Amino acid sequence: MTIESKDKPVRAGIVVTGTEVITGTIEDKNGPWISQELAGLGVEVSHISIVADRASDLEAALRFMGDDGMDLIVTSGGLGPTADDLTAEVVGTFAERKMVLDESMEEKIAKILAGFARRLNFDADALRAANRKQAVVPKGATLIDPAGTAPGLVVPVDDGSVVIVMPGPPRELHAMWPKALETAPVREVLDRAEPYAGVMLRLFGLPESEIAKSLREIEEGGVDLDALEITTCLRKGELEIEVRHRPGAEDSLTDLIAGIDERHGRFLFSRDGATIDSQLASLLQGHKIATAESCTGGLLAARLTEREGASAYVSGGAVTYSNESKTTVLGVPVELVAEHGAVSPEVAEAMADGALKRYQADIAVGITGIAGPDGGTEEKPVGYVCVCVKTSDGSKLARDPVMPGTRADIRERSALLGMHLTRRLLLGEDFPL
Amino acid sequence: MTIESKDKPVRAGIVVTGTEVITGTIEDKNGPWISQELAGLGVEVSHISIVADRASDLEAALRFMGDDGMDLIVTSGGLGPTADDLTAEVVGTFAERKMVLDESMEEKIAKILAGFARRLNFDADALRAANRKQAVVPKGATLIDPAGTAPGLVVPVDDGSVVIVMPGPPRELHAMWPKALETAPVREVLDRAEPYAGVMLRLFGLPESEIAKSLREIEEGGVDLDALEITTCLRKGELEIEVRHRPGAEDSLTDLIAGIDERHGRFLFSRDGATIDSQLASLLQGHKIATAESCTGGLLAARLTEREGASAYVSGGAVTYSNESKTTVLGVPVELVAEHGAVSPEVAEAMADGALKRYQADIAVGITGIAGPDGGTEEKPVGYVCVCVKTSDGSKLARDPVMPGTRADIRERSALLGMHLTRRLLLGEDFPL
Numbered sequence: 001m002t003i004e005s006k007d008k009p010v011r012a013g014i015v016v017t018g019t020e021v022i023t024g025t026i027e028d029k030n031g032p033w034i035s036q037e038l039a040g041l042g043v044e045v046s047h048i049s050i051v052a053d054r055a056s057d058l059e060a061a062l063r064f065m066g067d068d069g070m071d072l073i074v075t076s077g078g079l080g081p082t083a084d085d086l087t088a089e090v091v092g093t094f095a096e097r098k099m100v101l102d103e104s105m106e107e108k109i110a111k112i113l114a115g116f117a118r119r120l121n122f123d124a125d126a127l128r129a130a131n132r133k134q135a136v137v138p139k140g141a142t143l144i145d146p147a148g149t150a151p152g153l154v155v156p157v158d159d160g161s162v163v164i165v166m167p168g169p170p171r172e173l174h175a176m177w178p179k180a181l182e183t184a185p186v187r188e189v190l191d192r193a194e195p196y197a198g199v200m201l202r203l204f205g206l207p208e209s210e211i212a213k214s215l216r217e218i219e220e221g222g223v224d225l226d227a228l229e230i231t232t233c234l235r236k237g238e239l240e241i242e243v244r245h246r247p248g249a250e251d252s253l254t255d256l257i258a259g260i261d262e263r264h265g266r267f268l269f270s271r272d273g274a275t276i277d278s279q280l281a282s283l284l285q286g287h288k289i290a291t292a293e294s295c296t297g298g299l300l301a302a303r304l305t306e307r308e309g310a311s312a313y314v315s316g317g318a319v320t321y322s323n324e325s326k327t328t329v330l331g332v333p334v335e336l337v338a339e340h341g342a343v344s345p346e347v348a349e350a351m352a353d354g355a356l357k358r359y360q361a362d363i364a365v366g367i368t369g370i371a372g373p374d375g376g377t378e379e380k381p382v383g384y385v386c387v388c389v390k391t392s393d394g395s396k397l398a399r400d401p402v403m404p405g406t407r408a409d410i411r412e413r414s415a416l417l418g419m420h421l422t423r424r425l426l427l428g429e430d431f432p433l
Numbered sequence: 434m435t436i437e438s439k440d441k442p443v444r445a446g447i448v449v450t451g452t453e454v455i456t457g458t459i460e461d462k463n464g465p466w467i468s469q470e471l472a473g474l475g476v477e478v479s480h481i482s483i484v485a486d487r488a489s490d491l492e493a494a495l496r497f498m499g500d501d502g503m504d505l506i507v508t509s510g511g512l513g514p515t516a517d518d519l520t521a522e523v524v525g526t527f528a529e530r531k532m533v534l535d536e537s538m539e540e541k542i543a544k545i546l547a548g549f550a551r552r553l554n555f556d557a558d559a560l561r562a563a564n565r566k567q568a569v570v571p572k573g574a575t576l577i578d579p580a581g582t583a584p585g586l587v588v589p590v591d592d593g594s595v596v597i598v599m600p601g602p603p604r605e606l607h608a609m610w611p612k613a614l615e616t617a618p619v620r621e622v623l624d625r626a627e628p629y630a631g632v633m634l635r636l637f638g639l640p641e642s643e644i645a646k647s648l649r650e651i652e653e654g655g656v657d658l659d660a661l662e663i664t665t666c667l668r669k670g671e672l673e674i675e676v677r678h679r680p681g682a683e684d685s686l687t688d689l690i691a692g693i694d695e696r697h698g699r700f701l702f703s704r705d706g707a708t709i710d711s712q713l714a715s716l717l718q719g720h721k722i723a724t725a726e727s728c729t730g731g732l733l734a735a736r737l738t739e740r741e742g743a744s745a746y747v748s749g750g751a752v753t754y755s756n757e758s759k760t761t762v763l764g765v766p767v768e769l770v771a772e773h774g775a776v777s778p779e780v781a782e783a784m785a786d787g788a789l790k791r792y793q794a795d796i797a798v799g800i801t802g803i804a805g806p807d808g809g810t811e812e813k814p815v816g817y818v819c820v821c822v823k824t825s826d827g828s829k830l831a832r833d834p835v836m837p838g839t840r841a842d843i844r845e846r847s848a849l850l851g852m853h854l855t856r857r858l859l860l861g862e863d864f865p866l
Contacts, residue, residue, distance in 0.1 A: 032460065050482070208515070242452070
């Protein structure tokens with residue numbers, strides 16, 4: 001069955017406030033998070049605007065969103081107790097609503113704060129005064145109970161659009177978001193939206209320009225790519241192709257995937273959006289993995305243990321930054337380091353061997369390389385990295401490329417290469433590069 | 434000498450393009466980076482706008498910036514070879530300039546690509562066709578040579594403002610940025626800007642509401658805080674206070690810092706913006722540090738080795754995720770784990786002891802905790818973390834708090850607590866909480 005596409009998409013804009021965000025002191029996680037949530041509901045996110053804690057800038061951003069016809073505006077941040085937290089008031093001005101004290105909310109906040117003050121031994125009255133302003137809200141707004149101390153707001157605007165006002169701390173935002181979606185004004189907007197369908201393909205080892213060429217070929221071969229929204233993105237060595245479509249364009253999508261598969265199947269490691277992290281988590285069930293890291297300094301172990309449940313398959317890992325520790329911790333022979341150098345395929349393999357044994361694992365990854373910026377030579381330049389994945393029954397996959405980029409890039413890509421080699425070895429496949 | 438403040442600040446807006454950024458598929462690093470660069474030059478950044486790869490959205494964002502009076506607009510992204518890369522053309526429309534092929538730039542790009550194609554064994558003609566569009570630019574623009582394959586642009590607008598068009602990959606952007614600043618149209622704008630001075634204070638262990646209270650008290654005590662721009666930000670357990678001022682407000686700044694120092698000096702670990710990472714890098718000179726991590730899974734080791742030159746003081750570390758590896762790798766007695774549990778102050782200390790010995794270090798950090806979401810008990814809930822820092826001569830600092838937040842929060846804060854305890858122990862100070 002084909003569902004006809006509605007004519008006018010529901011559009012949204014996101015305004016993230018905070019001088020500390022605009023100056024890069026903290027990294028904004030809220031814009032992308034809200035954007036993904038909205039996309040899943042069929043809302044087209046047109047703008048994410050980050051503004052400093054200045055009333056005039058926040059107001060300008062809201063007016064821009066309003067003028068550009070956003071049906072939904074979501075703000076995050078600026079609901080705290082300090083004077084630079086001014087979102088509620090500016091949204092009130094934007095929506096042309098008076099500010100009023102919500103007494104029952106004031107009471108709720110007071111109770112929350114009394115608990116904090118008791119536990120942390122801080123002055124309850126000071127806390128309460130600082131936070132009273134958090135209960136002053138635009139008249140007619142629907143209040144969302146705080147997950148921290150700041151309530152959220154849903155503020156209807158006379159032109160039919162709606163502003164959702166959320167706190168900045170991600171934990172609070174995530175807890176309060178579902179409640180904002182349940183309010184009547186937001187439900188009314190969302191009912192007009194039509195969810196997109198989307199797929200995400202991931203490739204490892206292929207340059208972006210090859211995909212541009214393939215997309216042109218596929219289109220010349222008769223596939224209607226205009227029916228699809230295709231975004232390609234090179235991301236730390238992985239190429240991601242996101243394809244979104246409205247109902248009715250399923251055939252174009254199938255043909256596009258077949259075309260990419262035909263040309264680049266050996267690089268394509270994910271057809272369902274699953275990340276290498278989640279693939280490894282599945283593949284490693286029933287196994288015990290250990291890591292032996294030099295230049296990556298624990299990055300690979302940290303990434304493997306990021307996921308809950310990792311203790312079922314991660315035995316542990318060794319960070320052997322010094323030559324001595326490679327020998328004392330992992331049993332890498334001193335002569336091997338002397339003969340081939342600490343950064344060599346031989347030492348990477350001996351590190352993997354040592355990790356297998358030391359951690360009683362059945363698969364292990366050894367990584368040694370020159371992350372720079374110093375330490376490179378003509379023969380072994382900065383970026384030269386040796387990665388070896390080995391199982392307790394002796395099968396292995398190893399590569400020693402020269403990686404581009406900064407110290408951070410080289411470290412991240414080295415850990416990523418370790419993950420992809422592990423995946424291929426667990427699948428019994430060779431690595432295509 | 435007091436320099437009079439000029440009346441009208443030079444204002445800038447940043448437009449980051451990319452559907453993959455707006456959907457959160459990749460994290461934007463360019464907005465904050467450009468913002469910091471501009472702030473350092475005395476430019477007031479009012480807006481960072483992230484837009485999807487749709488011409489209409491990009492155009493709307495540019496018009497908004499123009500209408501809100503930005504003197505400088507910087508775009509990043511959308512200069513690649515694929516059809517969704519459309520920044521140059523949209524900026525041309527915005528600046529009311531025709532698009533023209535720059536033949537000498539086309540030649541330069543062709544040469545760069547021929548090199549790539551040879552090395553990577555890809556089709557040179559395909560690459561070149563895909564990239565020809567990168568040499569089509571608004572008439573009258575100043576071109577910046579590519580660091581990758583896309584040239585940058587400096588495009589003057591008739592109202593006296595200037596648009597700087599930069600590629601999205603951070604490595605390319607960073608390399609080309611200084612050249613954009615040297616062009617005549619940009620220099621003309623920057624000459625009108627007046628650099629701010631700023632300081633950054635960092636505190637560990639103090640809630641944000643206490644600072645709000647202190648700022649009110651300091652102001653009531655007669656310090657003119659209106660002359661300063663103060664931003665407070667709670668960031669993963671650290672509280673950052675950024676204070677910026679125009680020339681002439683030095684006394685207010687001095688008084689403010691004295692006021693904070695008087696009230697919260699014991700929490701104040703940085704008065705010059707230095708991060709805990711850089712402080713540790715200095716304090717660890719002449720030492721050898723080792724890590725023994727359970728719940729943090731290598732995060733602390735990865736963070737310590739993030740900085741260049743870390744090999745001078747990082748011996749290495751052990752990630753001992755399983756109970757067995759705590760014993761086999763770090764020599765934690767089986768009975769100790771049996772008696773106190775794997776998450777206990779006793780095991781954290783035994784892990785530090787094991788790391789000191791195994792890695793021949795003179796200071797070591799042991800971390801064991803319950804990162805969740807499962808595994809908590811009434812006695813030891815999710816978030817309960819034991820951290821012990823110990824030196825080879827037997828001095829130690831240890832804490833076992835219950836940390837709030839998600840698995841990722843708990844892991845990050847645990848590593849951070851390990852860093853702060855290490856700092857205090859190296860300074861011979863106690864830890865204030």
